[in-house]
Amino acid sequence: MSARALLQAARRRTLLVWLCAGLPLALAAGLLAARVLGFDVGYIVCTLALLMVVGAAVWHARRLHVRWLITRLNEQPRFEDSADLLFAAASTLNPLQQRQRQHIEQRLQRDPPDLRPRWPWQRVLLCWLIAALVVAATLLWPRSAGNAAVAVDTNPVASSAGSGVPALRGSWLQVTPPAYSGQAASSGDKLDARALQGSRLQWRLQFAPQPQQAWLQFHDGRRVALQRDGDYWRGTEVLQRAGLYRIHTLPAMGDAGRAYRLDVIVDRPPQVKVIEPTQALNQAAPRQRSWQLRFEATDDFGVNSTATLDITTAKGSGENISFLQRQLSLSGSGPATARRFAYSADLAALGLEPGDEVVARLSVRDNRSPQPQEARSASLILRLPSEQQVQASDLEGAIKKVMPAYFRSQRQIIIDAEALLKQSGSLDADTFTKRSDAIGVDQRILRLRYGQFLGEEAEGGAKAPPTGDLPTSDAPTADSHADHADDDGHDHGGSTATAPVFGSATDVLSEYGHTHDHAEAATLLDPQTRAILKFALDQMWQSEGHLRQGHPDQALPYAYKALAFIKQVQQAERIYLARVGSDLPPIDMARRMTGKRDGLGNRAVQLDARPAADAVAANAWQALATGDTAVDLDALSRWLDAHPNAVPDPLDVVAAIDTLRQQPECQPCRQTLRAQLWPALRRADGPPARRNSADASGRRYLEALSVPQEPGR
DSSP states (O other): OOHHHHHHHHHHHHHHHHHHHHHHHHHHHHHHHHHHHOHHHHHHHHHHHHHHHHHHHHHHHHTOOHHHHHHHHHTSGGGTTOGGGGGSOGGGOOHHHHHHHHHHHHHHHHSOOOOSOOOOHHHHHHHHHHHHHHHHHHHTSOTTSTTOOOOOOSOHHHHHHHHOSOOEEEEEEEEEOOGGGTOOOEEESOOOEEEETTOEEEEEEEESSOOSEEEEEETTSOEEEOEEETTEEEEEEEOOSOEEEEEEEESOOSOOOOOEEEEEEOOOOOEEEEEESSSSEEEOOTTOOEEEEEEEEEOSSOBOSEEEEEEEEEEEETTEEEEEEEEEEEEOBSOTTEEEEEEEEETTTTTOOTTOEEEEEEEEEBOOSSSOOEEEOOOEEEEOOOHHHHHHHHTTTTSOOOOOOOOOOHHHHHHHHHHHHHTGGGSOHHHHHHHHHHHHHHHHHHHHHHHGGGTOOOTTOOOOOOOTTSOSSOSOOTTTTTTSOTTSSSOOOOOOOOOOOTTOHHHHHHHHOOOOOOHHHHOOSOHHHHHHHHHHHHHHHHHHHHHHTTOHHHHHHHHHHHHHHHHHHHTOSOOOOOSSOOOOOOOOTTTTTSOOOTTOOOOOOOOOOOOOOOHHHHHHHHHTTSTTSOOOHHHHHHHHHHOGGGSSOHHHHHHHHHHHHHOTTOHHHHHHHHHHHGGGSOOOOOOOOOOOOOOHHHHHHHHHHHSOOOTTO
């Protein structure tokens, strides 16, 4: 026999010793747990005990390793302390060591020692005796005990009558989510559950003694009947809405226990996000031939792999518009919870012409069964340019685009002038003058804008078209004032009416020209404000002159003064003067200062009536404050069904109502329900806002009022 065979034999003996001693104890522990705590618990206990015994046996067997074998062999003199040569590699041994190894192997083959551990018969018999006592105690355990298991009874009526009041001894609930969700089923001994809507619930309950009937009673009146299957009662229900339920039996259980809660996780509809284009309304390029569309659809349990793209084309203009709708099926890519859909719309294939529009919208569905939820994206619009726009785009290279002028403020003009002064050292004279002149142009535009409020005419207006009878020179003529009407507000002197002559300057201007604005009719400012604005325009004129000459340092004082005047105009108390006075009724001097109010209407302020709040929750909250006041729980339940959003968690309120029904005298239960109803009560109106504290001028005014006045003042 080889040395390794001796080692394997010793390991097998150790493994058998531990298994023979531990297996009876593990089986006895599992039987005891099944008898006392139920079959499911006993099965778990037995499995764990067997695993512990096997693990301990393997661990002790592995402790017998090669070093242990060498030590045991060297304990015998005939092996001459050379047992380690049996496990050494032959290539590492010298000739003397190889010869010694052969002698040891021959002696080992001729008379192999028995290194297996001895059988501990006393310990093994003791373990078997303990296991037998445990099994006997389990079999002799009385069936009427509090934690006894229930045997199969073929006559439930006789068993119930002979054994007494039923009691719940074991429970098991399995939750199987819908197949489309891809979630695995879960089970446990807890009767509370939180599952996806549409999940299948399976109950398995164990009673001792067996009742005649058993069912699950929900708070909204629903009932799930339980069917007996051997020692257990089974029931099935599809979870559609949240609720509370209790276990009822016939005859009734001695302890009804608490209400169990079922919460529903609602499957949210899918969400569609538009990736391209980034805007809902898009303008097509003049030569655009395709339109790229990209969408992303997300859902918590997956989106269908196909989606529907609705394309609507609008052709024509005015009232002659025709619509054509198309539907295309698109295939998505990516994971089921975040699919992407793409489509390239061919504008020519859609029959679009310049001036037409195309609208696209994607519709997706999730995998919910049997009624999938649908979601649609935002409508995307593409407008094709008209023929006039296309023709204008062809001349884009020949037309110089000018940025439209913008209205600059007086403060911005001051900022630009100060910035130009800081850069004066780094700019040459021509550049400095040009930039100063540009700021002066902005000052001029601002002055003209403010001048319109005073009725001034804009500078640089359009001139009359030339005619054949006008002189070509700029010398003053008799018709030099022909462009002013007689009633334009200017003093032009007398004029005589003449018949219109074709081509005359007077007739052309009367048709194409305009009359001057009247200063009194064009303004909405009172005289004081108009005077301040006139001062501001004068300062702007001075600032403009210095800026156009390239002297921003000399223009800044006038610009600051103009800004100050503009601020005064902005803070004017009244900017509009009514030209027609109000027509008040005449004062009856006979009744004046008499104090009589005959015939006068009641001018008391009518306050809006406060809307009446729902009194059900308020009355119940007040009744729960005292322990001897009856509470209408049925009315409160009906109110809760009609107003489920009045409280943060309706099921908590339902549970509190159910607990109070079961224990009407329970004061903590009343306080719990009262606390649950607190969020449903209407909040009281807050106090009026406090007046802001007085500023410096206000404090001086109040102090002046509190100072006693001297006599005669």
